[in-house]
Amino acid sequence: MESELKSPAADPSTASPEPRPDFIQVKDFNFFYGRKQALFDITMDIPERQVTAFIGPSGCGKSTLLRNFNRMNDLIDGTHHTGDITINGRSIYDPKLEIIALRRSIGMVFQKSNPFPKSIYENIVYSLRIAGRRNRKFLDETVERSLRGAALWDEVKDRLNESALGLSGGQMQRLCIARAIANNPEVLLMDEPCSALDPIATAKVEELIHELKKDFTIVIVTHNMQQATRCSDRTAFFYLGRLIEFDTTEKIFSNPSQKQTEDYITGRFG
Amino acid sequence: MAEGTGRHILGSFDNALETLRNNVLMMGRLAERNLANAAKGLFERDDDPCNIVIADDEEIDTLEIQVDQEGVLILTRFQPVANDLRQVITSMKSSVNIERIADQAVNIARRARKLNAHPELPVIHSLEPMFAHASSMFADALRAYSDNSAEIARGLKARDKELDEMNRQFARTCTERMAGEPDSVRGYLNLIFIARFLERVGDHATNLGEDIVFAVDAEEIRHTQASRTD
Numbered sequence: 001m002e003s004e005l006k007s008p009a010a011d012p013s014t015a016s017p018e019p020r021p022d023f024i025q026v027k028d029f030n031f032f033y034g035r036k037q038a039l040f041d042i043t044m045d046i047p048e049r050q051v052t053a054f055i056g057p058s059g060c061g062k063s064t065l066l067r068n069f070n071r072m073n074d075l076i077d078g079t080h081h082t083g084d085i086t087i088n089g090r091s092i093y094d095p096k097l098e099i100i101a102l103r104r105s106i107g108m109v110f111q112k113s114n115p116f117p118k119s120i121y122e123n124i125v126y127s128l129r130i131a132g133r134r135n136r137k138f139l140d141e142t143v144e145r146s147l148r149g150a151a152l153w154d155e156v157k158d159r160l161n162e163s164a165l166g167l168s169g170g171q172m173q174r175l176c177i178a179r180a181i182a183n184n185p186e187v188l189l190m191d192e193p194c195s196a197l198d199p200i201a202t203a204k205v206e207e208l209i210h211e212l213k214k215d216f217t218i219v220i221v222t223h224n225m226q227q228a229t230r231c232s233d234r235t236a237f238f239y240l241g242r243l244i245e246f247d248t249t250e251k252i253f254s255n256p257s258q259k260q261t262e263d264y265i266t267g268r269f270g
Numbered sequence: 271m272a273e274g275t276g277r278h279i280l281g282s283f284d285n286a287l288e289t290l291r292n293n294v295l296m297m298g299r300l301a302e303r304n305l306a307n308a309a310k311g312l313f314e315r316d317d318d319p320c321n322i323v324i325a326d327d328e329e330i331d332t333l334e335i336q337v338d339q340e341g342v343l344i345l346t347r348f349q350p351v352a353n354d355l356r357q358v359i360t361s362m363k364s365s366v367n368i369e370r371i372a373d374q375a376v377n378i379a380r381r382a383r384k385l386n387a388h389p390e391l392p393v394i395h396s397l398e399p400m401f402a403h404a405s406s407m408f409a410d411a412l413r414a415y416s417d418n419s420a421e422i423a424r425g426l427k428a429r430d431k432e433l434d435e436m437n438r439q440f441a442r443t444c445t446e447r448m449a450g451e452p453d454s455v456r457g458y459l460n461l462i463f464i465a466r467f468l469e470r471v472g473d474h475a476t477n478l479g480e481d482i483v484f485a486v487d488a489e490e491i492r493h494t495q496a497s498r499t500d
Contacts, residue, residue: 254488256352
């Protein structure tokens with residue numbers, strides 16, 4: 001079983017530094033919960049090291065699509081799909097691809113922060129320990145790197161052995177982001193990461209997203225359109241399981257091409 | 271461009287937008303009236319309409335501030351996007367141009383009062399076509415705003431060139447006559463200024479048109495080749 005998501009043809013010595021415009025590619029993708037079709041003919045290219053926002057009314061399929069990128073929907077009985085999703089040129093449905101390795105290369109942060117009932121330190125290193133990494137120095141460095149990357153290090157560096165459950169809501173969410181980036185994923189998926197946070201915590205997470213996109217390809221589902229305009233480079237609008245419009249965030253929010261998009265973002269329906 | 275149609279779910283948003291538009295249109299009507307009174311005062315040699323223009327300008331100034339405040343409040347409360355955002359921005363910019371047109375009406379009224387104190391210079395009636403042209407441009411700009419018509423708005427740029435040429439012609443005529451009528455130099459200079467004020471009315475009406483095209487079609491036509499005047 002191959003554990004690397006990277007394209008088999010990729011040679012690090014000749015890897016282009018230019019970000020790929022089709023880092024995540026969705027091709028004619030249809031998705032079903034049993035007999036109910038949730039996604040219809042989705043085709044889109046998500047660029048590397050940019051923030052792409054998914055917006056749309058409840059039930060439009062944006063979270064469903066997000067959870068397909070790391071095949072979380074496989075855990076639900078009766079789901080099936082047609083079409084394909086590739087990441088960095090490699091199909092995520094390639095039988096040779098180890099699904100755990102796929103999920104390790106894709107970090108995910110949820111609406112409700114879900115730190116493990118463990119210490120802050122152990123939250124970060126848990127997945128590494130499971131993968132067999134034991135070297136103390138490596139684990140320590142990973143913890144510091146991840147917490148710095150999540151803009152949380154200065155706040156918790158003196159209490160790494162304290163329970164993560166003692167953190168504030170905003171800190172917990174940033175801890176979850178730190179945990180997600182501990183494995184050096186290529187992609188970060190965020191499903192309404194700020195909807196349970198106060199404005200200050202939200203601003204900190206948004207600032208973090210802005211920094212993280214230098215290293216990670218980020219896809220964020222959000223109901224907050226102002227957040228989409230603040231944080232994202234590109235925005236995709238979904239409605240009833242279909243991709244209605246996908247363009248730069250500036251275009252979508254200043255002069256969308258589709259009437260449905262305009263009606264939704266201006267609050268005429270939704 | 272996909273236009274937003276229908277009412278917003280948030281009724282207060284619609285009400286705020288409607289109030290903003292109505293205030294801009296009211297400014298426009300008041301400025302139109304002032305321009306008409308300035309013309310009346312000039313061509314009928316009557317100081318009363320001129321005095322009305324000067325007095326009524328304050329109301330337009332107050333409305334300009336009000337439109338700005340309402341626009342900022344809409345931006346703060348509702349964070350409009352797309353078509354709504356363009357409409358709010360255009361309304362705020364339109365109020366500035368309308369206020370400037372009203373200022374030109376005041377300038378004309380003041381000069382008219384000075385002219386009325388001296389014998390009439392026959393060339394004054396050569397200003398009537400200019401007045402009609404400038405007033406017509408302004409009226410059409412307001413109609414474009416009211417009707418959200420980019421087509422009417424786009425037509426204003428070409429008409430502004432005609433007005434510019436009328437201004438140049440008029441200035442040449444007055445200059446030639448000044449040479450032979452030294453006692454009337456002050457009068458001719460006042461007329462040249464009035465022609466210049468009317469030319470500025472055309473410029474502001476053109477600005478209104480450009481902003482309306484941006485609001486309706488999301489297209490930037492300012493400072494394009496067609497918009498540059500000599």
